[in-house]
Amino acid sequence: xxxxxxxxxxxxxxxxxxxxxxxxxxxxxxxxxxxxxxxxxxxxxxxxxxxxxxxxxxxxxxxxxxxxxxxxxxxxxxxxxxxxxxxxxxxxxxxxxxxxxxxxxxxxxxxxxxxxxxxxxxxxxxxxxxxxxxxxxxxxxxxxxxxxxxxxxxxxxxxxxxxxxxxxxxxxxxxxxxxxxxxxxxxxxxxxxxxxxxxxxxxxxxxxxxxxxxxxxx
Numbered sequence: 001x002x003x004x005x006x007x008x009x010x011x012x013x014x015x016x017x018x019x020x021x022x023x024x025x026x027x028x029x030x031x032x033x034x035x036x037x038x039x040x041x042x043x044x045x046x047x048x049x050x051x052x053x054x055x056x057x058x059x060x061x062x063x064x065x066x067x068x069x070x071x072x073x074x075x076x077x078x079x080x081x082x083x084x085x086x087x088x089x090x091x092x093x094x095x096x097x098x099x100x101x102x103x104x105x106x107x108x109x110x111x112x113x114x115x116x117x118x119x120x121x122x123x124x125x126x127x128x129x130x131x132x133x134x135x136x137x138x139x140x141x142x143x144x145x146x147x148x149x150x151x152x153x154x155x156x157x158x159x160x161x162x163x164x165x166x167x168x169x170x171x172x173x174x175x176x177x178x179x180x181x182x183x184x185x186x187x188x189x190x191x192x193x194x195x196x197x198x199x200x201x202x203x204x205x206x207x208x209x210x211x212x213x214x215x216x217x218x
Contacts, residue, residue: 015156019040019050019051020051022036023037023038023051023053023123025144027053029140029144030137031134031137031140032125032129032137034128035056035125036057036124036125036126037060038113038123039064039073039121041120042119043119047073056103056105056128060103060126061124063100067093067095072124073122074110076122080112081109082109082110084108084109085133087101087105087106087107087108087130088106088130105126106127106131106132107131108124108125108127109124110124111123111145112145121152123141123144123145170209171190171204173208174189174193174211174212175193178193193207196218200218
């Protein structure tokens with residue numbers, strides 16, 4: 001777990017790299033895992049499979065999304081660990097279990113990873129054999145998911161800060177161009193950008209970026 005924590009920390013603001021490190025680390029750390037993925041829910045509606053380590057985990061996630069049922073979705077919404085011991089005999093999600101078995105999945109284990117406002121996520125672990133995951137897998141998986149959730153939250157926070165700083169710099173450059181070109185004060189230059197943003201129904205930072213790149217306001 002200490003090695004996992006260090007590898008996760010190295011990713012810093014790269015959210016996608018952090019997701020990839022989480023799934024790759026889960027395959028190495030949790031007993032019985034053949035492939036892993038993360039179900040990422042945006043706005044509590046859109047579900048997508050991220051950082052899958054193999055075709056089985058990616059296609060099993062897509063199956064759950066298409067059917068609107070499955071263990072990872074239950075893990076996300078109910079904040080609990082969900083285990084399927086044998087896909088061939090699973091009755092809680094019959095359509096998913098039958099489809100996952102056809103894909104080659106024998107058992108699975110899902111943990112909720114995070115909840116950030118309207119964004120949610122779950123870590124999904126799959127095996128091609130039935131009855132692969134036991135209490136040891138659940139215990140280690142819970143500890144791993146806790147490490148992963150902290151690392152992912154940090155990466156997301158750093159990413160958001162970098163985006164915000166980048167936006168501020170672009171807006172500052174655009175203001176400088178307008179101030180020089182039209183002899184405006186800083187506040188008036190910002191108001192001009194805001195007015196163009198409202199009239200074109202585009203984000204202010206997009207207007208500022210276009211001005212800095214082309215020299216012209218939309």
